Amino acid sequence: MHTPENQLMTDHAYLGGRWVEASDGKTREVEDPATEKTIGKVPQLTEDQLGEAIDAASQAFERWRDTPALERADALMAWYQAMQDNAEALARLMTLEQGKPLAEARGEVDYAASFLRWFAGQARRIAGDTLASDDPDISLGTLRQPVGVVAIITPWNFPLAMITRKVGAALAAGCTTLVNPASQTPFCALALARLAEQAGLNRGEFNVLTCPGKRFSEKVCDDNRVRALSFTGSTEVGRTLLAQAADTVKRSAMELGGNAPFIVCEDADLDAAVEGAIAARFQTSGQDCVAANRLFVHRSLYDTFIERFTQRMNDMPVGNGFDEDIEIGPLINRDAVAKARELVEDARSRGARVLGRGQDQAPGPRFFMPTLVADFTDDMRIASEESFAPLAPVRAFDSDDEAIAAANDTVYGLAAYVYAKDQQRIRRYQQRLEVGMVGANTMDITGPQVPFGGVKQSGLGREGGLEGMEEYLETKYLCTAHG
Numbered sequence: 001m002h003t004p005e006n007q008l009m010t011d012h013a014y015l016g017g018r019w020v021e022a023s024d025g026k027t028r029e030v031e032d033p034a035t036e037k038t039i040g041k042v043p044q045l046t047e048d049q050l051g052e053a054i055d056a057a058s059q060a061f062e063r064w065r066d067t068p069a070l071e072r073a074d075a076l077m078a079w080y081q082a083m084q085d086n087a088e089a090l091a092r093l094m095t096l097e098q099g100k101p102l103a104e105a106r107g108e109v110d111y112a113a114s115f116l117r118w119f120a121g122q123a124r125r126i127a128g129d130t131l132a133s134d135d136p137d138i139s140l141g142t143l144r145q146p147v148g149v150v151a152i153i154t155p156w157n158f159p160l161a162m163i164t165r166k167v168g169a170a171l172a173a174g175c176t177t178l179v180n181p182a183s184q185t186p187f188c189a190l191a192l193a194r195l196a197e198q199a200g201l202n203r204g205e206f207n208v209l210t211c212p213g214k215r216f217s218e219k220v221c222d223d224n225r226v227r228a229l230s231f232t233g234s235t236e237v238g239r240t241l242l243a244q245a246a247d248t249v250k251r252s253a254m255e256l257g258g259n260a261p262f263i264v265c266e267d268a269d270l271d272a273a274v275e276g277a278i279a280a281r282f283q284t285s286g287q288d289c290v291a292a293n294r295l296f297v298h299r300s301l302y303d304t305f306i307e308r309f310t311q312r313m314n315d316m317p318v319g320n321g322f323d324e325d326i327e328i329g330p331l332i333n334r335d336a337v338a339k340a341r342e343l344v345e346d347a348r349s350r351g352a353r354v355l356g357r358g359q360d361q362a363p364g365p366r367f368f369m370p371t372l373v374a375d376f377t378d379d380m381r382i383a384s385e386e387s388f389a390p391l392a393p394v395r396a397f398d399s400d401d402e403a404i405a406a407a408n409d410t411v412y413g414l415a416a417y418v419y420a421k422d423q424q425r426i427r428r429y430q431q432r433l434e435v436g437m438v439g440a441n442t443m444d445i446t447g448p449q450v451p452f453g454g455v456k457q458s459g460l461g462r463e464g465g466l467e468g469m470e471e472y473l474e475t476k477y478l479c480t481a482h483g
């Protein structure tokens with residue numbers, strides 16, 4: 001198991017600062033999606049062990065919440081440094097279990113580590129207020145305090161960054177954390193735990209608990225000591241978790257699915273728009289919550305856009321993420337490929353034009369060749385479903401009002417992109433698009449310092465930025481009578 005690809009690979013879960021197997025010996029296999037070969041096994045912790053983890057995190061909270069902010073910041077910085085020192089091993093592990101091309105995996109390691117550095121800084125900026133009092137003998141103020149033990153459930157598409165964006169903020173605030181990583185990508189999470197241990201987070205502040213998501217969510221949602229639930233994943237599972245968290249009235253942060261529109265206006269720089277659309281649609285092999293899921297192009301540019309986009313798309317190398325120059329890796333499982341194929345067939349049967357190299361060129365059962373579906377209409381499934389595949393539906397529009405109405409015609413509201421030159425037009429789009437994030441003339445919108453999150457059924461709350469710690473802090477109001 002300890003090949004050069006996976007020197008950080010650990011086949012034990014991390015509970016209360018100890019490396020443990022499942023008490024009933026049960027394990028689950030993890031596969032390399034590119035080859036479908038088993039790369040290792042991780043324990044499936046029992047319900048009792050999850051109870052032990054809650055005990056450990058609760059005890060750790062008693063100590064961690066009173067640890068000086070500077071010490072919490074130092075621990076996060078040591079963890080950041082350990083990630084940087086092991087960046088290549090982490091990236092290779094990610095490509096192995098998640099499948100993303102190595103260059104993208106390296107980018108994610110850097111992105112993931114950046115949250116630890118950012119929140120190390122923010123740990124020292126937690127501040128309450130002094131409020132104006134109507135009575136000179138009474139002083140009024142607020143105190144910011146950590147909410148307590150936080151349960152965290154994360155997806156497989158960004159196996160490091162979706163953890164550090166939450167855990168960095170929670171630990172900085174003084175909370176302790178119980179993380180349940182996606183079953184497809186537990187090794188990245190366990191590698192993070194190894195590095196956290198090196199950084200001194202080894203007494204229950206950060207637990208990585210491998211087991212089925214449902215077992216984890218039922219246990220933590222039932223326990224009053226767990227005061228917050230932070231989830232990143234699909235809207236469908238998010239709804240279930242919100243209902244579960246309601247029983248013990250937990251603080252809930254939800255980063256859910258998207259259906260991002262990518263709008264190319266009549267005055268756009270077409271070359272930039274094509275490059276932006278290629279990146280926004282195909283990064284992470286299309287498995288990105290902020291991926292451009294629907295392309296809207298002004299009719300005056302439509303045919304040229306399709307021609308250039310298709311040319312560029314057909315040049316993208318598809319294959320194992322470890323191979324040089326690969327731009328599109330495998331999808332996470334065969335169901336994802338089957339869904340993408342169904343979406344294409346549904347669109348074709350309703351009159352769309354399907355462009356691309358064809359699925360018979362796919363280098364294996366988990367690969368989906370990048371495909372453009374031209375002239376999509378509202379009755380097609382691709383108009384409303386998140387494809388999570390390298391599949392780009394495009395259609396023409398005639399006016400900005402029409403594009404905005406079409407873009408907003410979805411239950412999702414995570415990200416949107418607009419390409420245009422006129423600044424007033426850009427402003428209008430930014431104001432009227434019903435999303436949490438808008439990129440204008442760029443698709444590169446994320447970073448540790450920005451408030452990432454969605455509106456409508458794309459979620460509740462923001463991660464990163466100044467807002468990212470709010471989920472993990474309570475405001476206590478203090479009223480003091482003097483004399």
Ligand SMILES: NC(=O)c1ccc[n+]([C@@H]2O[C@H](COP(=O)([O-])OP(=O)(O)OC[C@H]3O[C@@H](n4cnc5c(N)ncnc54)[C@H](O)[C@@H]3O)[C@@H](O)[C@H]2O)c1
Nearest residue numbers: 154155156181182213214217233234237255256257258289
């Ligand atoms: N908004 C964001 O920041 C963001 C970021 C990344 C991914 N996503 C979304 O995540 C989805 C893809 O990820 P996915 O397929 O892993 O999503 P998913 O909802 O199927 O799974 C996410 C996590 O939830 C767990 N889970 C599944 N069912 C559960 C249940 N009943 N109870 C408790 N836990 C359960 C899984 O084990 C996994 O760890 C997409 O919809 C994507 O848009 C959103």
Ligand SMILES: N[C@@H](CC=O)C(=O)O
Nearest residue numbers: 157158288289290446
């Ligand atoms: N691409 C997102 C994660 C969503 O899948 C990010 O940049 O944080």
